[in-house]
Amino acid sequence: MPEERIPPCPWVLTQSQRFAPAGPHVVVLDENARVAHYAAFLEAPETTFVTNRWTVLEEFEGAGARVAFSDLDLATYPAGSVSAVFFRVAKEKALVHHVINSSARMLADGGTLHICGLRREGIKTYIEKAGALFQGKKHVKTTRVGARCGVLTKRGKVRPADLLPDDDYTCLRPVGIAPELTMHTKPGIFGWRKEDPGSALLASVADIPSGCSVLDLGCGYGYLAIRASQKGAAEVWATDSNAAAISACQHNYKAFGVSGEVLAGDCGDTVERTFDIVLCNPPFHEGFQVSSELTGKFLGAIVRLLDAKGVAFVVVNSFIMLEKAAKTVFTDIDTVTDNGKFKVVRLTQGTQPCTT
Ligand SMILES: C[S@@+](CC[C@H](N)C(=O)[O-])C[C@H]1O[C@@H](n2cnc3c(N)ncnc32)[C@H](O)[C@@H]1O
Numbered sequence: 604m605p606e607e608r609i610p611p612c613p614w615v616l617t618q619s620q621r622f623a624p625a626g627p628h629v630v631v632l633d634e635n636a637r638v639a640h641y642a643a644f645l646e647a648p649e650t651t652f653v654t655n656r657w658t659v660l661e662e663f664e665g666a667g668a669r670v671a672f673s674d675l676d677l678a679t680y681p682a683g684s685v686s687a688v689f690f691r692v693a694k695e696k697a698l699v700h701h702v703i704n705s706s707a708r709m710l711a712d713g714g715t716l717h718i719c720g721l722r723r724e725g726i727k728t729y730i731e732k733a734g735a736l737f738q739g740k741k742h743v744k745t746t747r748v749g750a751r752c753g754v755l756t757k758r759g760k761v762r763p764a765d766l767l768p769d770d771d772y773t774c775l776r777p778v779g780i781a782p783e784l785t786m787h788t789k790p791g792i793f794g795w796r797k798e799d800p801g802s803a804l805l806a807s808v809a810d811i812p813s814g815c816s817v818l819d820l821g822c823g824y825g826y827l828a829i830r831a832s833q834k835g836a837a838e839v840w841a842t843d844s845n846a847a848a849i850s851a852c853q854h855n856y857k858a859f860g861v862s863g864e865v866l867a868g869d870c871g872d873t874v875e876r877t878f879d880i881v882l883c884n885p886p887f888h889e890g891f892q893v894s895s896e897l898t899g900k901f902l903g904a905i906v907r908l909l910d911a912k913g914v915a916f917v918v919v920n921s922f923i924m925l926e927k928a929a930k931t932v933f934t935d936i937d938t939v940t941d942n943g944k945f946k947v948v949r950l951t952q953g954t955q956p957c958t959t
Contacts, residue, residue, distance in 0.1 A: 611750035612691045612719045613640035619689075619717045620644070622742060622754045626686030626711070627651070631675060631702055632659050633693050634844075638666045644689070653677065655791070657844040658869045672867070674773070674791065674847040677705035685709045692720035692729055697790035701772035703733045707761040713739070719752040726751045736765050775854055780826065787854045788824040791847040793886070795824060801945040802884045805918040806830035808939050808947050815879040817863075818842070818908055820871055820901065825852035825861075827882040832861045839863040840878065842871045870904035881905050881915040887923060898928050905950065906932050915950040 609617070613636070620643060630644050632654035644650050645668050652670040654660055660672040671679070675698065688706040692699050706716045718733060720726030730753035734741045739756030775787040780798045788795040794802075806827060811817060813835030819828035822841035832839045840863045841852050853865045866873045885901040905915045915933075919925045921941055925948050929936045933950040940947050 609640045610635075611746045611748045612721070612752075613637075615744055615746055615750050615752040616689050616691060616717055616719045617641070617643045619719075619744065619752050619754050620647075620687075623687035623689075623715050623717065624713060625649075626714075627684065628687045628689065629653060629677075629680065629685050629709070631677075631688065631690040632656070632663065632670075633691050634659065636663075636691070638662050638668075655846040657846075657867045657873075661869060672846055674850060675702060675705075676773070677702070677709055678773075680705075680709040682708050683711045685714060686711060687715045687717060689717045690719070692718060692724055692726060694724075695791050696725075697770040697772045699729055700767035700769040703729070703736065704766045704769055706733075707736055707757065707766065710757045712757060712759065714757050716755045716757070717752060718755070719750060722749040722751065726753075729753075730755070732767055736761060736767065775851055784829070786824055786826065786829065786851075787858065788851050789847060792845065792851055793823045793848070795851075798826065799884065801918040801920070802826050804940065804942065804945050805882060805884060805916055805947050809834075809880070809882060809916040810914075811836050811880060813837070816840075817880045817882060818871070818874065818878040820881055820883040820904060820908065821885055822852050822865070823848045823884075825855040825865070827884065828852065828861060828863070829855060829859050831880070831882060832859060832863075836880070837862070840874060840876075841865045842868045842874055844869055870900050871908050872904075874908060877908055877910045877913065879910055879913050881909050881913065883915065883917045885917065885919065887919070898923070898925065902929055902932050909950075909952075911952060913951070916947055917950065918945055918947045920944065921946050 628650045630652045634656045636659050655675050663670045690702050734755050737755040737757045739758035742754040745751045770790050775789045777785050778788050780786050811834040814837045817831040817836040817839045819841040822843045828839045828841040849867045926936050935951040937949040939949050
């Protein structure tokens with residue numbers, strides 16, 4: 604089998620290892636991180652990994668790496684205890700600023716932050732801002748394909764006033780999601796400031812007989828789970844791969860008194876039971892890329908997690924050919940509604956649905 608080509612960001616981060624002082628290194632892994640791309644880091648004995656994605660945790664742990672799964676909770680590293688931090692920037696600005704600020708705290712004097720991203724991801728600005736905060740030497744490498752990596756040396760004490768605005772990244776806060784619905788959410792979670800129009804459409808058309816069991820697959824802060832509970836579901840479970848989503852959803856379960864479990868997992872792989880109803884607003888964007896592979900993965904998970912007589916409601920952008928993909932795994936596929944932007948597709952195995 605041909606060797607997989609390492610994408611430019613992990614590649615240039617790997618190259619930058621030679622500028623890192625010896626000692627404990629921390630690698631922050633984004634949702635697209637793959638073991639094969641970080642092989643050189645796995646070989647270094649003093650390296651630990653941190654990720655907020657369950658999928659990444661499973662893959663790196665499987666390769667024997669020491670990985671922490673959290674909402675990038677870097678407060679667990681004492682101040683000045685780390686020699687180098689490696690970070691491929693994420694989509695969310697607040698998250699990027701949170702990692703830069705945390706690095707300023709946890710790096711020892713003379714320690715280095717290695718930060719990398721593509722031109723269109725705002726990497727030039729991030730390197731400039733972090734450079735001003737760190738006050739030491741700055742080494743920048745740009746690849747031919749537009750990936751840029753800055754190696755920034757921390758010198759002296761970082762002044763709290765100079766930290767980058769991170770929108771209180773670590774804190775959950777109440778957000779008026781809809782006129783009658785306030786939920787706790789935060790940056791780093793899908794659509795955290797508002798009710799997603801696709802999810803709102805799904806919640807409005809999904810038939811949830813009272814007493815049914817429901818799974819919110821890819822739950823985010825738990826919007827669909829709370830709506831299902833409000834409609835009279837007896838038990839609602841929720842699962843997501845994002846650590847930030849799991850903690851927000853757990854908080855909202857307590858606040859709304861929802862009966863059920865909230866579990867981190869990859870497409871529900873940690874959920875070991877089936878449900879009368881599965882609700883899903885699947886992610887068809889992975890990091891900066893659009894992924895069609897995920898469609899199949901989510902459909903497969905729905906088949907596994909749905910009772911034989913169960914019903915799944917899935918919302919997608921109107922242009923996504925979900926019905927076609929679903930044909931291989933479901934017998935009954937019905938487009939319940941399509942407003943030109945989003946459509947809700949109802950999937951069953953052709954047996955009598957739950958009417959508890
Ligand atoms: C479009 S959002 C929907 C969120 C939420 N249901 C809502 O309506 O606001 C898709 C969610 O799927 C999650 N997700 C992405 N990949 C996943 C995976 N492999 N396993 C489980 N959840 C995943 C994302 O973290 C995100 O919260």
